[in-house]
Amino acid sequence: MSFKIDTKLELEHLHLLVQSLEEMTDFYKTLGLQILNKTANQVEFTIPGNTKPILVLSSNEEVTIRPPRTTGLFHFAILVPSREDLAYVIGNLLNVGVPVTGAGDHIYSEAFYLNDPEGNGIEIYRDRPRSEWISDGRGGLVTGTEAVDIEGVMALYDRNRSWTGLPKGTVLGHIHLNVRVINNATTYFYIDALGLDIMTNFHDSALFISAGGYHHHIAVNTWQGVGAPVPPEQTSGLLSYTLSLSSQEALQKLVENLHTHQIPHTLENGRLRVLDFNNDAMIFYVR
Template sequence: MIKIVMIIVLVGLALSVFFFLVNTGSGENMNTAVYTEDHEPRIGHVELQVSDLDESAQFYEDLIGFSVLERSGSTVELTADGTSPQLILTHNNNFEARSPRTTGLYHLAILVPTRQDLALSIQHLTASGYPLQGAADHQYSEALYLADPDGNGIEIYTDRNPKEWVRDDNGGYVGATDQLDLENLFAEVGDAEWDGLAEGTRIGHMHLQASDLEASEAFYVDALGFDIVAQDSHMLFVSKDAYHHNIGMNTWMGTDIPQPSENTLGLKRFTFHLTEDEYREAKAGLTEGNFQFEEENEALMVEDPTGVELKLILKSE
């Protein structure tokens, strides 16, 4: 069984996301807090515009493992913790297909607590016959890749102990795209059986398809105060709390690609939680950078350079 699963998953390995050695000078100033389930999630929820609400809801419930928190009209709220929405699906008959060569979502990344949880997800998806796109060991994490019925990229991953994450001389993280050791991973399963996403699952990071990394850096780093943790000529990873990345951006499809229309299928917005100091600094940075934003109920609403709506929320301390 293990050998069969390994073959199926590794067929798509070439389609995995590629990571590179990083080059950044911001590492020395990073917060050293560990990004674990003991801390409030940085990313609250992700909103996707879908072509078929029933099909997408069934996919995310039956195959990925979310539970339906609430369903109302053209919206389904999904959760892994049973209390707060982590993925919100909306449908409108006017939604249109997204061109691959536009800015927006590259993938949303679901962080599961343990290697056993990742192994169970891989086994479950493989047994279902749903097509997988790849799997990889990124040094600081182990990951599986696939897409939802509308082609939205999904990563399901688990982090290694942060003490094992490798940094370069400048303080940034050294990533990799190595073969995932599935036999070793499946040894974690034991007698456990898949029963949906485990308690403690969260949206770990967002990866966006960008058109101008300088514009993205001006927005996320200069205005919002994120730290650069990985960077080369075609990618930029930024984070808070010294995480390996909360938000990734790439121009692998080229530069100066257009933004999709408001009615395009795919990522509509996501929320990100900030401390009181970070919130104040972000507001000042957006103002100084002449970015248009709105503020309501301790939340800043702004559009990033890829056209994705970002809601910055003052988090509880």
Template sequence: MSQSIHADTVLGQLKLKVRDLQRSIRFYKEIIGFRVLREEAGIAHMTVNGKSTFLILEEVQDAAPVARRSTTGLYHFAILVPTREQLGLSLRKLAESGVQVGQGDHLVSEALYLSDPDHNGIEIYRDRPRSEWKKDAEGNYIMGTDPVDIKGLLELAGNKPWTGLSPETILGHIHLHVSELSASKTFYCDILGFDVVADVSKKMGAYFISAGGYHHHIGMNIWAGVGAPQPPANSTGLAFYTIVLPTEGELERILAQLGTSGIPFAQEADYWRVNDPSGIEIRLTIAA
């Protein structure tokens, strides 16, 4: 049995490729609530706290269009807001902006779903207290898709001013289209050390995995089809996402596991780069 990844492991910044940078900046700033930390040639760094990068947007001119659920890569990235009131404020802002929004009460959380101008999936959610999360007899977290209490969220928001995303907002989880579940589970769980917290592979073609008993840091599904191809290099979509490890020792342990498993990885300026079995780029870093 593999060693579980450190309980304090979290997700860090991610990068999206977009067709029109200024259009995407307006969307993520004026509708989602990010701020621009800095902008350079064809690239914008978006922040919630004014100090660190949460999201990188890179313009890809004449980007190849990719049909939904046709390739590996991003299903959605999930913005975790710190309070239910914050979720209500986001809901009100989305409604005022005329954005089409889906929703789901997952018992462990309440979530809103939408897409950016390039059809990158986004979830905005808030967690219920861990004391309210329940598991079934097999140890899987029980997660549903009940209707969200929209009225209650809007009542919480009331007439309070919307000032964008709270500085305490984080990347709560990421959900990926993968080409094959078994190989992905081996990579993420047996090699990196994430724990399976919801096995719905037979019912839904998906696994949900996490560090430290969270309801999930990573979701992986085969909803784009078994054997789904990687997207073209010049397409819009996910460029990479980051796994942040709490100690250098934990990073060294994972690099050793990758090496033993024959999985190539490379050191860059301040991170280590590796691709999962579906070709999705992951950056491994140590918490500041």
């Protein structure tokens, strides 16, 4: 039987390298995140009322903006608990003038899209109940991009609900990456070595990958062009993303499988570090 990663895997937070720490900090405060810790060169954000980070920003004097048509972060996705919460967040962002650049009904979710000041994509979405997700008959899920019922969503916006930031229960839902190519090496890394499952192959240009039957924790696409280069070091964008496992046994089994499949990795102080195809670090630990 092939190895499967812990079905209780969760995304914890992502770490971005930014050029303007001040401007980006102001933006993410407006977005509804709360500062957890702050130094001269780094800010950790959390969901109001939480004690774990969901986003970390770091900066230094050498950072330049990621060039176009390169690999890296396509977007990170903030999952809110309900459709009412989605209306609450989007309504308040529009009230303060944060532009929403798009929206999509993906069959299993309803999503709105925007960009931060340095061009990092952000998705804010809510999931439909799993009972409403549509199987593709091959162990995966049907997805697409249809028009969101914006009127239906925004009809739930309660103007009397005071803005206190992203609502309780909000989490990092998934990470979506631009990559050079999708091929056998891609599936070997994510499926054979990491033990994840392909939930959707979208026209051979994107894979939606998950643990435990979720629609996706990680997606990869070639929409910046097949063969797009990895950006130079010290350019803005994703540095790492952290995923948590439910037990020490699950972590050890993952380490053993990476060793079996000859995937370079390090394990130090309980944190397993693996580089993905964009040279971004995937960090696994036991929560």
